[in-house]
Amino acid sequence: GAVVSQHPSWVICKSGTSVKIECRSLDFQATTMFWYRQFPKQSLMLMATSNEGSKATYEQGVEKDKFLINHASLTLSTLTVTSAHPEDSSFYICSAKRGQETQYFGPGTRLLVL
Amino acid sequence: AQKVTQAQTEISVVEKEDVTLDCVYETRDTTYYLFWYKQPPSGELVFLIRRNSFDEQNEISGRYSWNFQKSTSSFNFTITASQVVDSAVYFCALSGIWNSGNTPLVFGKGTRLSVIA
Numbered sequence: 265g266a267v268v269s270q271h272p273s274w275v276i277c278k279s280g281t282s283v284k285i286e287c288r289s290l291d292f293q294a295t296t297m298f299w300y301r302q303f304p305k306q307s308l309m310l311m312a313t314s315n316e317g318s319k320a321t322y323e324q325g326v327e328k329d330k331f332l333i334n335h336a337s338l339t340l341s342t343l344t345v346t347s348a349h350p351e352d353s354s355f356y357i358c359s360a361k362r363g364q365e366t367q368y369f370g371p372g373t374r375l376l377v378l
Numbered sequence: 379a380q381k382v383t384q385a386q387t388e389i390s391v392v393e394k395e396d397v398t399l400d401c402v403y404e405t406r407d408t409t410y411y412l413f414w415y416k417q418p419p420s421g422e423l424v425f426l427i428r429r430n431s432f433d434e435q436n437e438i439s440g441r442y443s444w445n446f447q448k449s450t451s452s453f454n455f456t457i458t459a460s461q462v463v464d465s466a467v468y469f470c471a472l473s474g475i476w477n478s479g480n481t482p483l484v485f486g487k488g489t490r491l492s493v494i495a
Contacts, residue, residue, distance in 0.1 A: 298482055298483075306487070307469065307485045307486065307487045307488050308423075308469070308483075308485045310482045310483070310484075313482055355421060357421075357423065359423075359483075364475065364481075366413070366425060366428050367425075367473075367483060368425060369415070369422065369423035369425075370422075371420070371421065371422040372421045372422060372423075374421070
């Protein structure tokens with residue numbers, strides 16, 4: 265299967281700081297990338313869909329000004345959690361796909377906001 | 379709206395037992411994909427299978443098998459001769475098939491499988 269990486273794998277930060285998470289498709293060009301959030305013992309919830317070179321489409325209830333998504337190239341998308349608060353602590357997972365192909369997921373980033 | 383229901387929250391089995399994980403879905407799309415993913419304790423989602431709604435043939439891959447029944451909107455997953463390494467959370471997911479490719483996955487709530495030695 266295709267390889268998707270995420271960096272960092274975990275991050276601890278103080279409340280009020282901003283955190284950037286990178287998602288890269290390593291061996292294919294991803295036309296679409298997705299960002300999900302998963303709270304402990306819960307399912308994955310889609311946050312936003314991004315296509316290279318265009319603005320991300322956010323799901324209802326997800327603040328676009330708080331969760332900034334940039335899809336600068338066909339292999340890189342970034343999620344920036346701005347002014348993070350403890351309630352933003354979660355497991356963030358990205359996925360990437362090329363056209364109609366299967367979505368492949370990154371290993372996830374665990375964010376803990378103190 | 380699309381919805382995936384995994385009624386089994388947690389299952390425990392003894393090693394070498396067979397276990398079936400249930401998945402029932404709802405969609406108004408006439409064509410769609412169904413998926414199963416495995417999430418071990420490390421957190422990474424591991425792709426197991428993708429099934430096109432046109433293809434109702436059951437599939438077997440080693441100890442894994444999948445039973446797709448369009449008439450009952452179910453896509454069940456069976457592990458035969460379970461092993462401790464099968465312990466994980468298993469997610470069933472659904473997506474539409476759009477030409478644009480912007481088809482996010484709708485996940486079920488997952489079934490936590492514990493295989494006891």
